[in-house]
Amino acid sequence: MTLQPTVRCVEFVADVTNWMEGALDADQRSLIEEHLSICPDCVRYLDQLRAALAVMRAAPDPAPGPLREALLAALRDSHR
Amino acid sequence: MVNEGEPRPEGIDEDASLVRALRSGDEAAFATLIDRYSATMLRVARGYVATHEAAEDVVQETWLGVLRGLETFEERSTLKTWLFRILVNRARTRGERESRTRPFSALSGADAEPVVDPDRFEATGRWAGFWSTPPPSNSIPEQRVLALEAGMLLIAAIEQLPPNQQIVISLRDVQGLDSTEVCDMLEISEGNQRVLLHRARGKVRAAFERYIDARDLS
Numbered sequence: 001m002t003l004q005p006t007v008r009c010v011e012f013v014a015d016v017t018n019w020m021e022g023a024l025d026a027d028q029r030s031l032i033e034e035h036l037s038i039c040p041d042c043v044r045y046l047d048q049l050r051a052a053l054a055v056m057r058a059a060p061d062p063a064p065g066p067l068r069e070a071l072l073a074a075l076r077d078s079h080r
Numbered sequence: 081m082v083n084e085g086e087p088r089p090e091g092i093d094e095d096a097s098l099v100r101a102l103r104s105g106d107e108a109a110f111a112t113l114i115d116r117y118s119a120t121m122l123r124v125a126r127g128y129v130a131t132h133e134a135a136e137d138v139v140q141e142t143w144l145g146v147l148r149g150l151e152t153f154e155e156r157s158t159l160k161t162w163l164f165r166i167l168v169n170r171a172r173t174r175g176e177r178e179s180r181t182r183p184f185s186a187l188s189g190a191d192a193e194p195v196v197d198p199d200r201f202e203a204t205g206r207w208a209g210f211w212s213t214p215p216p217s218n219s220i221p222e223q224r225v226l227a228l229e230a231g232m233l234l235i236a237a238i239e240q241l242p243p244n245q246q247i248v249i250s251l252r253d254v255q256g257l258d259s260t261e262v263c264d265m266l267e268i269s270e271g272n273q274r275v276l277l278h279r280a281r282g283k284v285r286a287a288f289e290r291y292i293d294a295r296d297l298s
Contacts (some may be wrong), residue, residue, distance in 0.1 A: 008209030058229025
């Protein structure tokens with residue numbers, strides 16, 4: 001009996017970044033995508049990951065007050 | 081599917097209008113740029129140097145360098161890429177002067193741990209390797225208030241990461257720099273970057289899941 005290559009949830013989670021970065025070959029990609037087509041739990045995992053990425057990208061992350069003031073003062077000085 | 085994330089047309093600098101304004105000394109433009117980048121700049125610098133004060137120095141020197149260099153900035157790269165290249169170079173130089181170990185000198189063995197607790201998968205039986213405790217089926221926070229709160233929480237989670245993971249996820253996922261740019265400025269391979277990004281994203285996703293659970297957004 002030949003063992004069919006397969007991707008289970010534990011492998012999907014381990015390989016998800018490689019997949020998203022385009023680092024998998026065509027066969028590996030196809031196994032990942034096949035798993036996603038039958039596994040709603042991993043689809044949820046991926047959705048959560050994508051949502052976290054969107055939140056990180058949009059998160060306001062202002063400069064600390066004193067640093068901000070020092071930098072603005074430096075700008076004024078440079079234009080004097 | 082390659083390079084998920086915000087699609088950005090090649091060569092378009094989202095900061096182009098701010099650069100123009102900044103050249104004429106527009107303080108509001110500079111304040112916008114400071115707020116857009118300085119917190120990340122601090123985190124990245126802090127990975128290379130010994131103290132928070134040293135990291136602040138590096139950030140200030142970088143901005144001063146940018147202001148002085150604006151006249152000759154040829155816009156072959158985006159402002160963001162240029163800025164972070166200068167920052168990483170200055171931080172690395174300062175770290176070397178302080179005889180600090182570089183954040184990317186080695187991938188530690190601790191990085192071999194899985195990003196999701198193995199207890200969450202079936203150990204035995206025909207469903208071995210499949211989820212036993214899958215991610216909860218709930219919606220992602222849509223409301224603005226919750227999204228802001230989630231943002232602060234994920235930034236806090238990033239600050240708990242080891243320096244090398246913190247630097248990679250900040251540049252890639254908070255700032256949206258692409259893989260090639262980041263590998264180039266950090267002087268690491270694509271493979272190394274992917275491992276660090278994978279570890280970092282795993283922890284941030286876990287923090288996000290805890291937040292959704294705690295907020296009972298189901």
